[in-house]
Amino acid sequence: MSEWLESAIARAQGINDWLAPKRAHALELLANTKWPTRKTEAWRYTPLRPVERTQAKVISDKVDLSPVSIADLSAIELVFVNGQFDQAQLVKTLPEGLSISLGGDLGSAEQTDALSVFSTIKPERHIFGLVNDALAQDVVVVTVAEGVEITQPIRISSLLSQGAESHTRVQVALAAGSRLTVIEDVQAQGESFNTAFVEYNVAANARLEHYRFALQTGSNVAIGGSHFNLHDHAKMNSTIVGFGSDLSRLDTDIIHAGEFADAKLNAMYLLDGKELFDLHATVEHAKPNGKTEENVRCIVADRARAVFNGRIHIHRDAQKTLAELNNRNLLLSDKAEINTKPELEIYADDVKCAHGATVAQIDKQALYYLQTRGVSRSKAQVMLNFGFINELIDLMPNAALAEWIRPIIRERFAQMEVK
């Protein structure tokens, strides 16, 4: 076990609050968990040295930070600063049918409900998920009432100041037939360490539109997860945009717990320098007639390293499942690295399941076509690389977010091409 984990466990042992039984359970599991090494499959390409060496510390003094504003986006802001939920930044009056509360402030019946969800959607295998169980200051609980459509998106921002350590936790419950958009974002300054986990329970016929931005670069360590439980006829559409850092690791789990659920996941990541980004996406088809479509695209420049593990598990009962996983990668330099591993495990016999992973250089025909119109080779390369990602940006349902992220990605491309 690492010193870092030992000290984390020691810190967690002192906490006694409404989450105590969950924390105790997590600590018990952690005590029996080996610190991941190169031999640990889930961390094979993602060394934990940046965690072992981190100087980041919990900062309990109040710091004023607010999330970046996004033109044309009017969101309900749910803000964490250095791991503490900043109640003052939450709007006083919420739309009818929506509630956002700190778990500790809930009544005991609601707490019991919340506890029945806590750490049941997020799988227990994730060591930092357990760390988050044990160390998150509290849980912010979001609920949407039955049949209610919340048109304003909720943005969950985890903001970190220089050198801060933070563990944030949110759980979101969409009641039957409700609709909600949630944006998850981490904005970290300088060398920091964060774990950020959100669990979503999407009840029958409910619809979730989801975004997760992992744009912190440099010497930040960012580990987190978005985990979804889909009931009958539930729909989700998720977009993930990631830049790398010393260590960026994201786990998504989509569980088809009901029939006729429909999940779309579009993930794109762009890495430069010596950055690392690791996405582990797991889909569990536990019930019949589910549908999953995953598109993961990655561009790796310089000496950066990308990891993608896409697991689709179709259980014995999950007949008539349709699942597609498409992973396309572009390498911009000889030293760039991509480790991609699609994993299909199929135990039902009447399913349609397709997967593909490609690692390619740029499309030569398209390059030539652009050049025949007078566009220089280098400019054409930038255009094509951008186009490769832009295809997925075009699919983002929220136009304000698409227009916000497009120039940010364009700028990143410009930096990536300079070298």
Added chain:
Amino acid sequence: MSNTKSLLTIKDLHASVEEKQIIKGLDLNIKPGEVHAIMGPNGAGKSTLGYVLSGRDGYTVDSGSVTLDGEDLLEMETEDRARAGLFLAFQYPVEIPGVSNLEFLKASVDAQRQARGEDAITSADFLKEAKAACKQVNLPVAFLKRGVNEGFSGGEKKRNELMQMLLLKPKLCILDETDSGLDIDALQVVAEGVNSQRSADRSFIVVTHYQRLLDYIKPDFVHVLSDGKIVKSGDASLALELEAQGYAWLQKEPAEDELEG
């Protein structure tokens, strides 16, 4: 022997693809304002000529020379050939999802204006020009927002090529089997577009398998390309002759050559 008035001069060009010689001693001289049709059977090297002139990777010039406006075309990168005024309208234009048609057109025009030392065009002015070009080739303006050629029908792709030609105003346009896959209405639209661009300082090479296109785009000269060489040249009436006779008569010649050799 160089003719200063010539726009394109190809002398004894030999070129190969993957070590296989396709162009085997081709001569062609085109003056400003002229329209030359190149006809010939499949496999004669018609498309290869366009690729070689545009400098496509994998197409190697073994010997011979090509000048455009007196400049050595073969020394230039593909993009510089375009900037020098060469335009190749493709038989099968490539689809580029994620890159919008408008962005692509603007990047092309910007690059060419910059190369000519002209000021950059503003986005607003360019959009106006692009919309007008759309109208002229009968493409809905919405096509500017779509990915380059993405999901376009065969006819729409050809009209998109034509739109690029209108915006780039090249000196020499090579139309590579522009008629293939077009119905008669689409063919007329494309032909009208091409005809509207004919001028004293713009020349065309119209590559085609069939005479049909030449009913709409009247050539000044017709050349027959066979086995990598021009074997016969004439005026527009040669195209009609080919239409009547087909290309079968050409196939015998290499056999006779071999007998003589």
